Amino acid sequence: MDKKISRKDFIKKTSIAGAGLAAMPFSVLRGIDDRKVNVAFIGVGARGIGHVSGIAARSDVEITAICDIDKENAHKAQKVVKDAGMPAPELYTRGERDYQRMLERDDIDGVVISTPWLWHVPMATDAMKAGKYVGIEVPAATTVDGCWELVETSEETGSPCMLMENVCFRRDVMAILNMVRKGLFGEMIHARCGYQHNLQPILINDKGDFGPGTESESKWRTDHHVNRNADLYPTHGIGPVSHWLDINRGNRFMTITSYASKARGLHSRIVETGGENHPNADINFKKGDVVTSLIETANDETIVVTHDTSLPRPYSLGFRCQGTKGIWMVDNDSIYLEGISPKYDRWEPFGPYQKKYDSVLWKQHEKDAEGAGHGGMDYFVRNAFVESIKRKVTPPIDVYDAAAWSVISPLSEESIARGGDAVEFPDFTDGKWMTNERIFNVTGEY
Amino acid sequence: MDKKISRKDFIKKTSIAGAGLAAMPFSVLRGIDDRKVNVAFIGVGARGIGHVSGIAARSDVEITAICDIDKENAHKAQKVVKDAGMPAPELYTRGERDYQRMLERDDIDGVVISTPWLWHVPMATDAMKAGKYVGIEVPAATTVDGCWELVETSEETGSPCMLMENVCFRRDVMAILNMVRKGLFGEMIHARCGYQHNLQPILINDKGDFGPGTESESKWRTDHHVNRNADLYPTHGIGPVSHWLDINRGNRFMTITSYASKARGLHSRIVETGGENHPNADINFKKGDVVTSLIETANDETIVVTHDTSLPRPYSLGFRCQGTKGIWMVDNDSIYLEGISPKYDRWEPFGPYQKKYDSVLWKQHEKDAEGAGHGGMDYFVRNAFVESIKRKVTPPIDVYDAAAWSVISPLSEESIARGGDAVEFPDFTDGKWMTNERIFNVTGEY
Numbered sequence: 001m002d003k004k005i006s007r008k009d010f011i012k013k014t015s016i017a018g019a020g021l022a023a024m025p026f027s028v029l030r031g032i033d034d035r036k037v038n039v040a041f042i043g044v045g046a047r048g049i050g051h052v053s054g055i056a057a058r059s060d061v062e063i064t065a066i067c068d069i070d071k072e073n074a075h076k077a078q079k080v081v082k083d084a085g086m087p088a089p090e091l092y093t094r095g096e097r098d099y100q101r102m103l104e105r106d107d108i109d110g111v112v113i114s115t116p117w118l119w120h121v122p123m124a125t126d127a128m129k130a131g132k133y134v135g136i137e138v139p140a141a142t143t144v145d146g147c148w149e150l151v152e153t154s155e156e157t158g159s160p161c162m163l164m165e166n167v168c169f170r171r172d173v174m175a176i177l178n179m180v181r182k183g184l185f186g187e188m189i190h191a192r193c194g195y196q197h198n199l200q201p202i203l204i205n206d207k208g209d210f211g212p213g214t215e216s217e218s219k220w221r222t223d224h225h226v227n228r229n230a231d232l233y234p235t236h237g238i239g240p241v242s243h244w245l246d247i248n249r250g251n252r253f254m255t256i257t258s259y260a261s262k263a264r265g266l267h268s269r270i271v272e273t274g275g276e277n278h279p280n281a282d283i284n285f286k287k288g289d290v291v292t293s294l295i296e297t298a299n300d301e302t303i304v305v306t307h308d309t310s311l312p313r314p315y316s317l318g319f320r321c322q323g324t325k326g327i328w329m330v331d332n333d334s335i336y337l338e339g340i341s342p343k344y345d346r347w348e349p350f351g352p353y354q355k356k357y358d359s360v361l362w363k364q365h366e367k368d369a370e371g372a373g374h375g376g377m378d379y380f381v382r383n384a385f386v387e388s389i390k391r392k393v394t395p396p397i398d399v400y401d402a403a404a405w406s407v408i409s410p411l412s413e414e415s416i417a418r419g420g421d422a423v424e425f426p427d428f429t430d431g432k433w434m435t436n437e438r439i440f441n442v443t444g445e446y
Numbered sequence: 447m448d449k450k451i452s453r454k455d456f457i458k459k460t461s462i463a464g465a466g467l468a469a470m471p472f473s474v475l476r477g478i479d480d481r482k483v484n485v486a487f488i489g490v491g492a493r494g495i496g497h498v499s500g501i502a503a504r505s506d507v508e509i510t511a512i513c514d515i516d517k518e519n520a521h522k523a524q525k526v527v528k529d530a531g532m533p534a535p536e537l538y539t540r541g542e543r544d545y546q547r548m549l550e551r552d553d554i555d556g557v558v559i560s561t562p563w564l565w566h567v568p569m570a571t572d573a574m575k576a577g578k579y580v581g582i583e584v585p586a587a588t589t590v591d592g593c594w595e596l597v598e599t600s601e602e603t604g605s606p607c608m609l610m611e612n613v614c615f616r617r618d619v620m621a622i623l624n625m626v627r628k629g630l631f632g633e634m635i636h637a638r639c640g641y642q643h644n645l646q647p648i649l650i651n652d653k654g655d656f657g658p659g660t661e662s663e664s665k666w667r668t669d670h671h672v673n674r675n676a677d678l679y680p681t682h683g684i685g686p687v688s689h690w691l692d693i694n695r696g697n698r699f700m701t702i703t704s705y706a707s708k709a710r711g712l713h714s715r716i717v718e719t720g721g722e723n724h725p726n727a728d729i730n731f732k733k734g735d736v737v738t739s740l741i742e743t744a745n746d747e748t749i750v751v752t753h754d755t756s757l758p759r760p761y762s763l764g765f766r767c768q769g770t771k772g773i774w775m776v777d778n779d780s781i782y783l784e785g786i787s788p789k790y791d792r793w794e795p796f797g798p799y800q801k802k803y804d805s806v807l808w809k810q811h812e813k814d815a816e817g818a819g820h821g822g823m824d825y826f827v828r829n830a831f832v833e834s835i836k837r838k839v840t841p842p843i844d845v846y847d848a849a850a851w852s853v854i855s856p857l858s859e860e861s862i863a864r865g866g867d868a869v870e871f872p873d874f875t876d877g878k879w880m881t882n883e884r885i886f887n888v889t890g891e892y
Binding site: 288304333420 | 633635644704706707708710714735747757761775777784791867868
């Protein structure tokens with residue numbers, strides 16, 4: 001409630017909030033019609049370096065600055081840019097707050113943030129306050145307050161904040177979105193999704209270690225498994241589902257309830273790699289191996305969201321899209337549409353539908369997307385970021401999406417802590433979900 | 447709480463409760479070693495007639511009596527028995543309570559009840575009080591009190607009450623049970639199941655009608671969709687899962703939370719078949735099209751249970767069995783076992799595992815099961831009923847299983863009514879779940 005009030009204050013304080021992006025107040029975009037888009041990066045580790053190389057491949061962008069506390073990472077990224085034939089971007093490597101010095105530059109239109117989760121909110125809000133167009137990796141925030149801060153800061157400053165959720169651009173989920181919008185599934189009733197990916201070797205190295213001094217994400221990501229019993233990573237699944245269900249544009253998430261199983265996977269990985277006497281073998285991981293959440297929407301659809309990252313298992317985002325006229329499931333790569341599928345209540349292969357309802361975006365940019373990472377979808381999420389800046393428009397995945405999708409994490413944590421009781425979603429749009437129009441893949445251009 | 451106390455009273459009143467089935471007090475089984483098992487039936491409609499013909503095919507059974515309020519059904523069943531070369535069973539067709547007259551016969555050892563759901567509890571309790579061995583169709587009860595009544599009556603009378611849950615005997619779930627018990631999945635973490643079956647044409651006929659005067663199950667089953675927002679039919683899914691997780695024997699269900707989607711399917715079936723002006727088009731079905739529940743167990747596994755019966759869709763019970771060492775899913779007919787499957791974190795076909803871990807029961811009775819209904823599993827559930835009577839032992843799916851599995855229905859109804867809050871399961875075993883030993887498929891004989 002306090003949060004709500006403080007948010008209202010924010011809105012009152014700023015005259016631009018109502019006008020939204022039509023006003024686009026930040027000076028950096030001035031003159032952008034006559035020049036390339038200037039992009040900078042905060043965080044160029046395993047994930048960020050992919051963004052650098054993808055953006056460096058574009059002819060409509062200059063990369064002006066790169067920030068990373070790890071000098072080696074920064075220099076590697078600089079080399080990627082130079083190798084792409086661009087001038088060397090200036091590096092900012094003087095510690096955790098050096099990104100703030102970088103943000104003072106006036107030759108940065110957009111900033112892509114790919115840092116450990118706890119840095120997302122402070123960095124994104126600082127970047128918005130500096131008048132930049134922000135692209136933030138997933139999840140945008142790990143707390144309810146963090147989600148509100150992003151929304152409030154974006155409204156106060158008028159700076160857009162795009163969630164860089166690449167799976168929204170996966171070829172199959174975009175074809176499904178196309179089919180949902182054409183009414184092929186009838187009225188939407190139910191959906192499923194999740195992040196089901198064995199991260200054991202990423203979270204615990206082959207000596208049973210994690211934390212400072214170890215490699216890549218195990219430096220910081222494993223800590224969340226030690227301390228938080230929650231769906232830690234909901235956006236890859238809920239992003240596409242939100243588009244099918246028009247979340248924040250005619251619909252919204254109302255309540256969530258979550259259950260966590262026991263936690264065994266990471267302990268077992270530690271024992272297998274480091275032995276029973278490894279000091280980490282005593283750690284009591286809070287995060288259950290399988291966290292399952294049920295979400296109810298304002299339009300009375302239900303959603304099952306799964307987080308399953310610490311057990312041996314094949315990768316699957318577990319998508320299911322179900323309406324009054326049919327159902328698609330990713331796990332059997334099959335679909336059934338009443339009156340269209342040849343056999344009554346029998347699956348048929350999804351392949352021909354993928355071809356027939358392939359998104360315009362994918363058809364047009366198939367070659368650009370080749371080798372862009374994660375099956376090509378990384379090309380599209382970066383493209384959406386850059387093209388939105390060029391057009392001076394709201395990004396197709398905006399700050400309200402970032403907040404509504406990311407808040408699943410802390411809300412699931414609260415529901416689990418309360419024994420599975422239902423927890424209400426904040427309405428980050430302050431009621432505007434009822435009138436907001438679709439922004440994702442509307443024109444088919446980006 | 448009251449219920450709990452009344453139950454304790456029950457137990458105190460009866461000296462046989464503690465002794466359980468070892469005492470097997472009902473006189474009818476006297477002399478059974480020297481004769482065939484006498485079976486009677488209450489309800490021989492679409493489901494019951496299958497049981498009659500399956501039992502009539504056995505050489506170790508006599509069918510002594512058949513009860514149905516529908517004389518035509520009763521005569522059809524009698525003919526099935528005669529055609530099998532048995533003496534004609536006496537018929538009881540004098541109305542709703544005529545089954546009580548039938549229960550007075552002393553030439554009935556076991557009674558199979560396949561009537562509309564609301565009759566299950568009164569008929570089963572009357573049969574137990576009459577000293578019969580009871581087999582009851584699914585679900586055993588539709589209310590929490592009904593579940594308690596079954597348990598209390600069985601404890602008071604010493605008469606066993608078997609839930610005739612055929613899916614427990616499905617070939618794949620029995621192979622999985624075999625693998626779970628051999629430790630191939632490691633420690634169990636998570637499971638999924640559900641009843642996903644388009645019942646539109648069964649619930650609403652081709653004129654948009656249901657209720658008295660219509661055919662078969664639409665006479666009475668559709669009423670539950672009109673009046674109850676719940677998982678109406680949980681046992682086909684939760685039965686096999688309960689065996690994997692040793693529910694009631696070292697484990698138990700602790701809490702449940704359920705969400706229901708909007709209800710569209712049955713209304714749309716009425717409009718499609720009867721037109722917009724059909725009087726049934728005004729009915730506001732309470733039962734959401736997709737009801738999803740999360741269950742947590744005493745051993746900290748989690749379960750997702752789905753009820754999805756009013757939308758066009760392919761049939762699936764949606765099984766998933768997941769432990770620390772691997773995962774099986776029915777929808778892609780695939781399995782992954784760490785260290786056994788050839789490719790790291792990649793699915794492989796389940797077929798070879800089905801063959802390798804096929805249950806002894808199926809291997810021995812494959813021919814008996816042929817054509818027995820529902821892919822052969824109906825043979826096994828009837829066989830278990832008859833063989834338990836012959837052996838004078840507890841049936842492999844007992845009254846505690848019947849109660850724990852069936853109570854999901856009223857508990858899900860309560861959780862949905864309370865906005866998805868978690869609801870506690872009663873402990874029908876009164877703590878004995880901690881020490882009870884496995885009873886399902888232990889010897890491999892029945």
